[in-house]
Amino acid sequence: MLSASELMELGISSYACRWAVGGDFRLGDDFKLGRPLGVFRLKDKNAKLGPEVLQICENVSFEVTAQDYRRLGEVAESKGVTLELGTAGLGVPIIDKYVQIAELTSSHLLRAYPTHKEPPDKIVKNIRGYLPVLQERQLTLAIENSSLYSYSCHQLAQIFGQLLILIGISNKPPIDNKKYLCEIYAQISYLV
Numbered sequence: 001m002l003s004a005s006e007l008m009e010l011g012i013s014s015y016a017c018r019w020a021v022g023g024d025f026r027l028g029d030d031f032k033l034g035r036p037l038g039v040f041r042l043k044d045k046n047a048k049l050g051p052e053v054l055q056i057c058e059n060v061s062f063e064v065t066a067q068d069y070r071r072l073g074e075v076a077e078s079k080g081v082t083l084e085l086g087t088a089g090l091g092v093p094i095i096d097k098y099v100q101i102a103e104l105t106s107s108h109l110l111r112a113y114p115t116h117k118e119p120p121d122k123i124v125k126n127i128r129g130y131l132p133v134l135q136e137r138q139l140t141l142a143i144e145n146s147s148l149y150s151y152s153c154h155q156l157a158q159i160f161g162q163l164l165i166l167i168g169i170s171n172k173p174p175i176d177n178k179k180y181l182c183e184i185y186a187q188i189s190y191l192v
Helices: 039-049 066-078 092-105 122-137 153-166 178-191
Strands: 011-014 052-055 082-088 107-114 140-143
Touching: 011 039, 011 082, 066 082, 066 092, 082 092, 082 122, 092 107, 092 122, 122 140, 122 153, 140 153
Parallel strands: 011 052, 052 082, 082 107, 107 140
Antiparallel strands: none
């Protein structure tokens, strides 16, 4: 059995520095900082604090050149920091953009959450479209059950159950019972 340190690494998210990066207009933050904490300064702050992981989310201005993305990934790796990405939205244009950023920064995890509540079948359909790219690039998609648009356990079981069938881990259709939800959890835990 793996120890806790083998299963998990300590990290921070750019949301931990919400005010320093300039706030988040979607959450009602309407102030402007003279010099907000950008991705490179955030990476430096993370390195000083010591966590092994830095998750850079959509609340940080992340519009830099391809060369800057590569440099960010290289510098993070040289400091022993794993970069993860986070974004709002599960639409193809957003995921395409972040898949490209992940490739440039050598990130292997993309955390995304829905920006509006959609039926579980629609979420699965969206993900189905870019599943081959995620698999090809060995990029893990972590779907957050956002407090903005929460899904019930049953809906999450439907989403993950259909995704497990798509990637060939399960051949059982989603059904409404605790046993199936436990099987999904066990299969997802096994994948991690």
